[in-house]
Amino acid sequence: MGMGDFSNPFDLFESLFEGMGGMGGMGGRASRNRAVDGQDEYYNLVLTFKEAVFGAEKEIEITRLESCGTCDGSGAKPGTKPSKCSTCGGQGQVVTSARTPLGVFQQVMTCSSCGGSGETFSPCNTCSGDGRVRRTKRISLKVPAGVDSGSRLRVRSEGNAGRRGGSPGDLFVIIEVRTDPVLKRDDTNILYTCKVSYIDAILGTTIKVPTVDGMVDLKIPAGTQPNTTLVMAKKGVPVLNKSNMRGDQLVRVQVEIPKRLSSEERELIEELADLSKGKAATSRR
Ligand SMILES: [Zn+2]
Ligand SMILES: [Zn+2]
Incomplete structure (x- = not known):
């Protein structure tokens, strides 16, 4: 040009x-x-x-x-x-x-x-x-x-x-x-915290847990340690566009120790303490 x-x-x-x-x-x-x-x-x-x-x-x-x-x-x-x-x-x-x-x-x-x-x-x-x-x-x-x-x-x-x-x-x-008052979302998992008494943690129990599918029984095994996370498989969130795949609900167990005991409870616990001391003494021998 x-x-x-x-x-x-x-x-x-x-x-x-x-x-x-x-x-x-x-x-x-x-x-x-x-x-x-x-x-x-x-x-x-x-x-x-x-x-x-x-x-x-x-x-x-x-x-x-x-x-x-x-x-x-x-x-x-x-x-x-x-x-x-x-x-x-x-x-x-x-x-x-x-x-x-x-x-x-x-x-x-x-x-x-x-x-x-x-x-x-x-x-x-x-x-x-x-x-x-x-x-x-x-x-x-x-x-x-x-x-x-x-x-x-x-x-x-x-x-x-x-x-x-x-x-x-x-x-x-x-x-x-919107957030849920008790269930928390973590990607495809749902987080929940439950409280069990120290007795239930020791002896084991079954509790009712809220899930997105409604109330579901959860077995707390005997000897459950504080802050253990129990897995409720496939009770979480479906994977986006793969709704046959689903996350889990993770339940964190808080073990409650009583701050006060009745005199009767106290007696029993002391008896338990003696028993475990006796056990310790036996095993030392
Ligand atoms: Zn013009
Ligand atoms: Zn016009």
């Missing part, structure tokens, strides 16, 4: 900006009526502890931009025709010059009169020329088992409508899980 070819400044800028792609409104080829994709929409969904574990069917109400029915998304008042923008002469861009110590720089800007489309039109009364209107829609959602706080569900094409034929954005549902 010779130096004399730059009779139209747009040729220069188009060649300069070629290959820079994705510059949005700045530079680039301002093709007329270029499609603009719709933006993604976000929704925060609060779930109970159990809903997150087992999944849930939810109906949510979102507000987003939809294509305007009056103008069919064109933004132009029905029955009118768009005309060439007088500000940019239909190019969609304007060139401004700035004098700097390094010389005169020219900058290409998107035309503000036509928004880069190169056309002006009488705006549709319903959407004020945007081609889209804000509408509320109910969407049924299948939340899979095993989601956790911060999980994002993507619902394709349910975001904001695009402009001038652009594709719609997606809807992202961001999950927040």
